[in-house]
Amino acid sequence: MTQLNTQPSDSGLFPLPLKAIIIDLDGTLLDTAQDLALAANEMLRELRMAELPSSTIQTFIGKGVPKLVKRTLTNSPDGEPDPELFEQALPIYERCYAENLHVHTRPYPGVVEGLEQLKQSGFRLVCITNKTEIFTLPLLHKTGLLDYFELVLSGDSLPKRKPDPLPLLHACKHFDILPKAALLIGDSSNDAIAARAAGCHIFCVPYGYNEGHDVRELDCDAVVDTIVDATRLITYQHDT
Numbered sequence: 627m628t629q630l631n632t633q634p635s636d637s638g639l640f641p642l643p644l645k646a647i648i649i650d651l652d653g654t655l656l657d658t659a660q661d662l663a664l665a666a667n668e669m670l671r672e673l674r675m676a677e678l679p680s681s682t683i684q685t686f687i688g689k690g691v692p693k694l695v696k697r698t699l700t701n702s703p704d705g706e707p708d709p710e711l712f713e714q715a716l717p718i719y720e721r722c723y724a725e726n727l728h729v730h731t732r733p734y735p736g737v738v739e740g741l742e743q744l745k746q747s748g749f750r751l752v753c754i755t756n757k758t759e760i761f762t763l764p765l766l767h768k769t770g771l772l773d774y775f776e777l778v779l780s781g782d783s784l785p786k787r788k789p790d791p792l793p794l795l796h797a798c799k800h801f802d803i804l805p806k807a808a809l810l811i812g813d814s815s816n817d818a819i820a821a822r823a824a825g826c827h828i829f830c831v832p833y834g835y836n837e838g839h840d841v842r843e844l845d846c847d848a849v850v851d852t853i854v855d856a857t858r859l860i861t862y863q864h865d866t
């Protein structure tokens with residue numbers, strides 16, 4: 627069920643007039659958790675370390691691949707492994723994930739239909755993810771989503787990644803639009819913080835990862851069950 631985080635007096639805010647829709651990848655467009663966990667456990671096996679439950683590894687997703695590897699090696703969200711172990715582990719993880727990029731990964735319900743509707747309505751579509759680019763582009767291609775996006779920014783495309791606002795501001799500059807004419811749809815605090823800092827609107831989906839926390843705790847404009855539900859709260863802003 628869609629939940630608007632506004633007072634009744636604010637309900638005139640919707641539909642939001644927008645030009646660009648920025649969408650997060652892991653946990654919003656694609657359900658990647660099983661393959662990320664598969665690769666993480668393969669890495670642990672090669673390092674002769676104990677495997678972890680997939681549900682634990684899922685809470686480590688959100689701040690990019692190097693952070694996922696650090697968290698997996700220490701079994702802790704803030705853990706810092708021995709630098710030598712990390713240097714050895716990262717390329718193993720990257721190889722294991724490259725080999726298992728698309729075993730279980732699929733778009734969530736409503737994603738393809740939602741992207742189709744957004745495109746038909748005239749919105750510029752951008753994907754901004756903290757995932758490393760060597761994984762982002764093949765995955766979007768394999769799942770048939772790549773062609774919907776005019777711009778894809780990954781975790782290593784710019785000097786800073788979400789929750790820093792830089793990728794969002796970069797996208798707005800690219801399309802020559804004001805941040806308030808853009809909406810980010812995401813699944814985690816990294817998205818909510820980045821959007822607020824950039825001055826963009828933010829909707830969250832409840833089915834993603836959010837590092838193990840409930841998205842309803844986040845500062846966002848609405849929680850929407852699917853991308854299709856998001857389309858009902860926005861309208862394309864034509865130039866006047």
Ligand SMILES: O=C(O)COP(=O)(O)O
Pocket residue numbers: 650651652653686687688689690691694754755756757758788
């Ligand atoms: O790679 C991650 O850790 C998360 O990526 P996301 O920004 O697409 O959710």
Ligand SMILES: [Mg+2]
Pocket residue numbers: 650651652653654688812813814834835
């Ligand atoms: Mg995400």
